[in-house]
Amino acid sequence: MIATARQALGLLDRKDRRRFFWLLLLSVVLAMLEIAGIGSIVPFIGALASTGDGPAHPYLVRLQHWSGYEQEHSFLVFLGSCVIAAMTLRNVFFAFSNWLVALFTALCRRNLATRLLECYLSRPYAYFLTRNTNELRRNVFEESAQVIEGVLIPFTRIASSSCVALAILTMLFITDPSAAATAFVTLGSAYALIYWYTGSRVDKLGQLGHGYRQQAHRVGSEAFGGIKDLKLLKREALFIDSYRSISERLTRVDMRRNAIGLIPRYAIETLAIAGVVMFILYTSRGGAALGQMLPVLALYLLAGYRLLPALQSIYTNLGYLRFNRVVLQTLHDDLADPAQPVESRSTGETLGFEHAIDICDVSFAYPQAQAEALQGVSLRIDKNTSVAFVGTTGAGKTTLVDMLMGLLRPTSGSILIDGVSLTADNVGAWQRNIGYVPQHIWLSDDSITRNIAFGVPDEDIDHEAVRAAATAASLHEFILTELGQGYDTVIGERGIRLSGGQRQRVGIARALYHRPSVLVLDEATSALDGATEKAIIEAVDTLSRKITVVLIAHRLNTVIDCDRIFVLERGCVVDDGDYASLLRDSSAFQRLAR
């Protein structure tokens, strides 16, 4: 429990931690008020029962004397007013506390989700090669809420219920020690026994539930992510079936957890009622005066009315804690993982690039991969030239440019920009030189302008630069003549309203918007038809000599005009030269050309 509490607090920032302690304190105050409410009823009923006949309880006599209301009826009025006052105070505070808890939950959720998002996004690119992004998304947007509601809030409930239970038991002890001890031992041990018996089951259910929720989420996002394949292959039923079966299992887990949480309550309630009835029968056997029995009885009934729910609430909330421990552990591990490097934030500086990029004896192995994807690669790229990497699929071309762009760090060897080695500190400044066009560019459901100036706030968008980038990518004409709203046309989720060639051009325009000095195209045109590819490469060619172009291409005719071509095979550069000389001398290149 303490370890859980420490982990849970670790998820909060300092402000939220302080809020949480206030909330705990509030729970305790509420418990006190609750007790005052119950406590105030006892003397009231006692006084009522002793009006007219019978001797009053010695406590009552003292209280009456102390209060100064010597007359019987005015003492009753006084006690009644105390009940009303205590109950009013309690209820006002309860309403207020509900509001506070809602506020706290909302704030904590928001802050935790933001912290998680920040934490994940600050990881280097290589981190995302080892993680399922659906899982990360779920952690940020859903599991964070689960932790707040399933771990932190239960802690406050346990605190307040423990106070209530403790106070009621104390009151019982003062009035009737033996009955109180019996109640405490039977009820307490009944709950403790059930908790002990169900604990490991709840742990297991928690793990299962976490796994099923992840799976259900994954099926959902994969179904929508691959909607075209799904439609064509008619796999709808498959996805629906697998979703249904996972959610059925999830429902079963939830049902079982609920059953474990709720059913003991009824068994124990029955036990308690039987106990109280037997107690009454036992005490009334000698024909004891109602006046003497009533206040004790009232206390018992009220205590039962509050003590049982308090014990039940402790039990249920302990169960919640156990059930949600897995989620807590997951988020805690992700947030506090010291093994994961964090990228330093961009300082806004750009690394100077005047002469050449040198790749010196670079090797790289992917995390969890057996073989090296690059082995001792050395090459030089002069500024304002165009180079191409060619080779069969899996030769290591993408890995090499990812390395060159600083997304991956070499396992050994180094990358020099004008002789300056790329490190974790200057990689952000180097990346500001780069415009990158991948094979599948990711477009957002937004206007052309916002897609080209990707991630730039509206008021900072340089519309001239957008136009210039679109023109350079041979997109300007198309935007003006074919799109209804010109640059403001919304292109649909992932650019669904554009053709492949148009999408790639938007990608190129996006890469050019920041006026990069190095443009990297990783199979950016491979999925297009020959004519469109030619048009795009011509657009890129007009840029060569003005900027450095690094091109990965599938079809060799796209690289004819490149100044230098490197042929990769199984992670090594095997040949290099211009197109004509390679075609003449390189057997590896000839194989590709065939």
Ligand SMILES: Nc1ncnc2c1ncn2[C@@H]1O[C@H](COP(=O)(O)OP(=O)(O)O)[C@@H](O)[C@H]1O
């Ligand atoms: N995320 C990854 N994890 C493990 N291995 C990878 C990963 N990405 C690529 N590889 C492996 O690295 C090698 C080079 O891949 P890549 O650079 O993408 O090749 P290319 O772009 O030339 O087709 C391949 O053998 C591939 O299987």
Ligand SMILES: [Mg+2]
């Ligand atoms: Mg590739």
